Amino acid sequence: MSQNIERMPDKKDKNYQHLLQNRKLKIAFYSWFKTRIIGTLVNRYLDIQAEGLDNIPEGPCILVTHHCLYFDSSVIASTIKRKIHGWIDEDAFSKPGVWRLCNFLEQVPVKTGGQASREDYKKTKEMSIMWLKNTKDLIGLTNDGASRYLFDETGNILDLPSRMNHSGAASLAMEANVPVIPTASWISQKHQKELFVSKGLNSIKYMEKQKKIPYKFFFCKPLNPCEYTNKKDLKEDIRKKQLEAYRKLSNKTP
Numbered sequence: 052m053s054q055n056i057e058r059m060p061d062k063k064d065k066n067y068q069h070l071l072q073n074r075k076l077k078i079a080f081y082s083w084f085k086t087r088i089i090g091t092l093v094n095r096y097l098d099i100q101a102e103g104l105d106n107i108p109e110g111p112c113i114l115v116t117h118h119c120l121y122f123d124s125s126v127i128a129s130t131i132k133r134k135i136h137g138w139i140d141e142d143a144f145s146k147p148g149v150w151r152l153c154n155f156l157e158q159v160p161v162k163t164g165g166q167a168s169r170e171d172y173k174k175t176k177e178m179s180i181m182w183l184k185n186t187k188d189l190i191g192l193t194n195d196g197a198s199r200y201l202f203d204e205t206g207n208i209l210d211l212p213s214r215m216n217h218s219g220a221a222s223l224a225m226e227a228n229v230p231v232i233p234t235a236s237w238i239s240q241k242h243q244k245e246l247f248v249s250k251g252l253n254s255i256k257y258m259e260k261q262k263k264i265p266y267k268f269f270f271c272k273p274l275n276p277c278e279y280t281n282k283k284d285l286k287e288d289i290r291k292k293q294l295e296a297y298r299k300l301s302n303k304t305p
Contacts, residue, residue: 062242068181071181071185071186073178074186075158076155077154077155077156078134081157084155084156085129093126093129094129096255096259096264097264097266098265098266099126099266099267100265100266100267101131101268102267103270103272104130104131104270104273106232106270106272106273107133107189107232107270108230111183111186111187111188111189111229112189112232112273113192113223113229113231113235114127114135114189114270115192115217115220115231115232115233115234115293116191116234116293117236117245117297119237119238120243120246120250122246124137124191126268127234127236127268133189134157134189134191135190136179136182136188136189137158137159137190137192138158138160139158140160140162141162142261143160144160151234152295159178159179159182159190159198161175162175163196164212166176172219175219176219176222180223180226183223192217193220217286217290219285220286220289221276221285221286224274225285228277229260229276230273230276231276231289232272232273232274233288233293234268234271234293234296235269235294235296235299236266236267236269236297237268237297237300237301238265239265239266245257246258267300268300269297271295271296272292274292
């Protein structure tokens with residue numbers, strides 16, 4: 052196997068300005084991929100119901116959601132008109148072909164699984180702040196480790212509060228001074244369990260057997276970090292608003 056595998060540039064590039072190169076091409080590719088690939092699949096299998104889209108402000112902001120499915124960030128991306136930079140497991144950037152796709156989609160690599168060092172977190176934060184300050188795009192963040200805690204030892208879905216920890220999002224928002232949009236998503240437990248366990252083609256095979264599956268989102272009003280004196284209070288408010296939105300979505304379901 053050839054050793055000339057493309058990888059992310061060295062983290063010694065403190066400013067990550069290389070990520071801003073060829074943006075016109077990358078934006079065009081993102082638009083095509085979102086419309087022709089992701090949008091086509093989403094519209095075929097899912098009945099997307101989004102509330103609060105008008106709460107997403109112009110300019111840079113941070114969209115903070117929780118994992119409902121493995122591919123929920125892709126569904127959100129197809130739902131809103133803005134361009135999203137999501138946090139993607141760093142391992143994807145070391146795989147031939149996949150790294151190039153992640154690069155063209157302008158995603159932000161992050162170490163997962165509790166193995167990230169302080170330097171790793173610093174690198175991710177630097178890259179995220181660079182996006183927020185140099186573009187008008189937004190970053191979609193999901194809570195760390197959601198997939199690890201979604202099911203308990205008996206296979207039952209854990210309650211949502213056990214999967215929320217938005218310390219990183221709160222810290223990033225305060226440092227970059229950009230608003231946070233707490234976001235909740237909902238899909239029935241039956242489908243959530245099947246689609247979270249199943250990946251890739253297995254997920255598509257499952258959806259092929261269903262009618263359009265209802266998938267709901269609620270985008271809360273922005274939280275302004277300049278109104279907070281510490282990260283802890285902002286993190287708690289993100290959690291509180293997200294839970295309130297999730298309950299609203301759940302209560303609207305027969």
